[in-house]
C-alpha cells in the first residue's frame with residue numbers, strides 16, 4: 001500500500017439523472033469529483049443513451065470534469081473523438097477494442113486520461129502489463145447496461161488483485177468501480193482497493209445528491225485510510 005491514504009473520489013453517474021434537465025442535474029452534484037457519463041449503443045450493451053453531440057454540450061456547460069464510460073462497439077473509432085471534445089477522461093471497454101494499447105496512447109496524446117474497463121467476466125491478469133499505459137482501470141461491479149443493479153461481491157477478489165498489481169508496479173493508476181455502489185457496499189469496495197466510485201441511484205435517488213456524495217465520500221475515505229495499530233494495553 002502507498003504510505004499516504006488514497007484519495008476517495010465520488011463520480012455520480014448521470015444515467016440516474018433526469019435526461020431532460022441535464023444542465024440542472026449537474027448543478028445538483030457540484031461537490032462531485034467528476035461526472036460519470038454513460039454512453040451506450042444498444043450493441044455492446046442492451047441499452048441506448050447519449051452520443052457525442054450531447055456529451056460535447058455537457059462538456060461546454062459542466063463545471064465538473066467529465067469522465068466518459070463508453071459502452072459501445074467500434075470503440076477504437078469513437079473514443080478518440082470523445083477525447084477531442086475535451087473530456088477529462090475517456091474509458092473504453094477492452095472487450096470492444098481491437099488495439100487497446102494503441103487506443104490508450106491515442107487518448108493520452110489527445111489530452112484525455114486513458115481509462116480501460118473490464119466486464120465482470122473479464123479477468124484482469126492478461127492486462128496487467130498494460131498498467132503503465134493507463135490512468136484508470138474500471139472494474140465493473142454489475143453487468144454494464146443499466147443502473148440500479150445489485151453490487152457483485154464476487155468482484156472483490158478481482159479488485160484486490162488489481163490493487164496489488166497497481167501498488168506493486170508503482171504506477172499511478174486509479175481503480176474505479178461502477179455498479180451497485182451504496183453506503184453499504186462502498187466500504188467493501190474501498191477495503192478491497194478501489195478508490196474511485198461511480199454511483200447513480202445512491203446519489204440521484206436521494207433528496208440531496210450533494211449530501212449523498214459527502215456521505216459516500218466519508219465512508220469510502222474511512223475505508224481507504226489505514227487503521228492505526230492497536231496498542232496492547234494488557235499487563236504481562
Ligand SMILES: O=C(CO)[C@H](O)[C@H](O)COP(=O)(O)O
Pocket residue numbers: 013015016036038069142143144145146147148149178179180181198199200201202
Ligand atoms: O455503467 C453503468 C451501468 O452500466 C452505471 O454507471 C451504473 O450502473 C450506475 O448505476 P448504479 O449506481 O445505480 O448501479
